Amino acid sequence: MAAKIKSNNKALQQVMGDFRLFAKNFIKIIDNNGESVPFVLNPEQEQFINEMVKYNIILKGRQIGFTTLSLGYMLWSALTKPDTNYLMMTHHNKVTQSLLRRINKMYQYLPHDKYPELFPKKVISNRDEIYFENGSRIQMATAGGEDSISGNTFELIHLSEMAKYPTEQQEEIIATSIPALAKNPNSKIIIEATAMGFNYYQEMFMKAWRGKESVWKSHFYSWLSKAYSSQFKHSFDEAEVWFKEHNQGRRMSFNDLEHDEKILRDKYKATFRQLMFRRYYIETNSLEKFQREFPTTPNEAFQTSNISVFDTNKVVERLQNVIDPLPTNEIYDEIPDILKPYLNKSLFIYHLPKHGIRMYGGVDVASGNGGNTDNSTCSIFDVEGQQMASFYANDVPVYEYAKVINALGRFFNYAFLCVERNSFGTPLLERLRKEHGYLNLLKSKIFNERGKKRFQLGFQTTNVTKSILISDLKEYFEMNQINIECVQTLEEMKIYIDDNGKMGNKRGSGLHDDLVISVAMSVQAMKQGKYYVEI
CATH class of the missing domain: 3.30.420.240 (Nucleotidyltransferase; domain 5)
Structure with missing residues (x-):
């Protein structure tokens, strides 16, 4: 166990009252090596929990862990707050079922035998929901499927990978979700996605990012986030081996950098290890895909392909330097x-x-x-x-x-x-x-x-x-x-x-x-x- 818990009420109350402590001591997740480990929040997950408000919209690179964070947060909330409801919506039915299995596994690994009084039992557990004996419920739904929002009230709604939802349904899902939030100061909605071109999600995020009369708080996490150092360690190692094989056994140095890599190094403080990973990924895929999957800035994430008439890099650069209209x-x-x-x-x-x-x-x-x-x-x-x-x-x-x-x-x-x-x-x-x-x-x-x-x-x-x-x-x-x-x-x-x-x-x-x-x-x-x- 990540931290020893004495079986007295004060210590248990402290753990049960703090999501971070609950996750570290009670929730187990599967790491990249396939091992079951305590859920210790990475720096970006920690930052989001600290900065989370009522209306949140996240743009991030691949596999930074926000879906896992929400699953754990919903489980903790449902177990500790009776008669509350939670909804996780995904873009595909197979993903929905996968997340349901993950949250069930989180519940399964809880120390029920040691602390039976802490964890309400499941009364209903099927392909759509988990219902606990304390009256709380966690639902899973797929965008484009049956309407799981209307007529319900939720403490937390998480719309996962919203950019992949059917384009014509994105706005309607948001319009339905907001009235479904519980009317209390603790209810929240989280929209989260990796960029997928231009759609309603993109419009919402960029409006929030620019702070233009939006109720949404934008959260952006680039590929240079600290979480990738551990999350992508194996891929970073592979990239370094690849680079050495093509450069007489030496690591990347400043003299190896191309123009765009120098900008990443000087302006965004990218390390040589990160830049080797970037070059390796581009070699196996494409620059366009890397910028979408692992963006450095929001504007870069939403760049279009090379069929754009105007030089997208120049457009993005201008966007970063425009002045505000006169008040x-x-x-x-x-x-x-x-x-x-x-x-x-x-x-x-x-x-x-x-x-x-x-x-x-x-x-x-x-x-x-x-x-x-x-x-x-x-x-x-x-x-x-x-x-x-x-x-x-x-x-x-x-x-x-x-x-x-x-x-x-x-x-x-x-x-x-x-x-x-x-x-x-x-x-x-x-x-x-x-x-x-x-x-x-x-x-x-x-x-x-x-x-x-x-x-x-x-x-x-x-x-x-x-x-x-x-x-x-x-x-x-x-x-x-x-x-x-x-x-x-x-x-x-x-x-x-x-x-x-x-x-x-x-x-x-x-x-x-x-x-x-x-x-x-x-x-x-x-x-x-x-x-x-x-x-």
């Missing part, structure tokens, strides 16, 4: 009244305009019907390429959006605007020119059937011109000719892909590319470099 109270009195309801909700201003500086903007127009429809977007840059503002909303009708764009453009030194004229763009252009008298608009040169040249307002997007549009944006962004501050724009750029010649956002619920288009329109405005008004 509402600092600029509320400065902006036109029509823009005030949108400020820091749909409209984000990063810099106020300076007198006499030319501004360039791009505008994409949607129906404004709300729901799951596209956004109407606007992105504004100054003549040097610094982003000044961004706007995106899907519930602003075209007639109202024309008022917004008119006010926004005039506020930013009567910005030269490039409007995509496809679909709803045409009526917006007509309203801007005829109703609001907005003169500083991009014009495109076209020829009619007789070969006569004429100009039309806005930019017409076709299969041919879209390729040029995106190519120009890619060049401006990757050559640092524009500085994007809008996080949502950069997130859209991460999922903007070239799928066999068809460019657009990666398909999925809630995924858009409208801000990408408005920034691309801004680049076209900057390329023309015209101004039809005096400022």
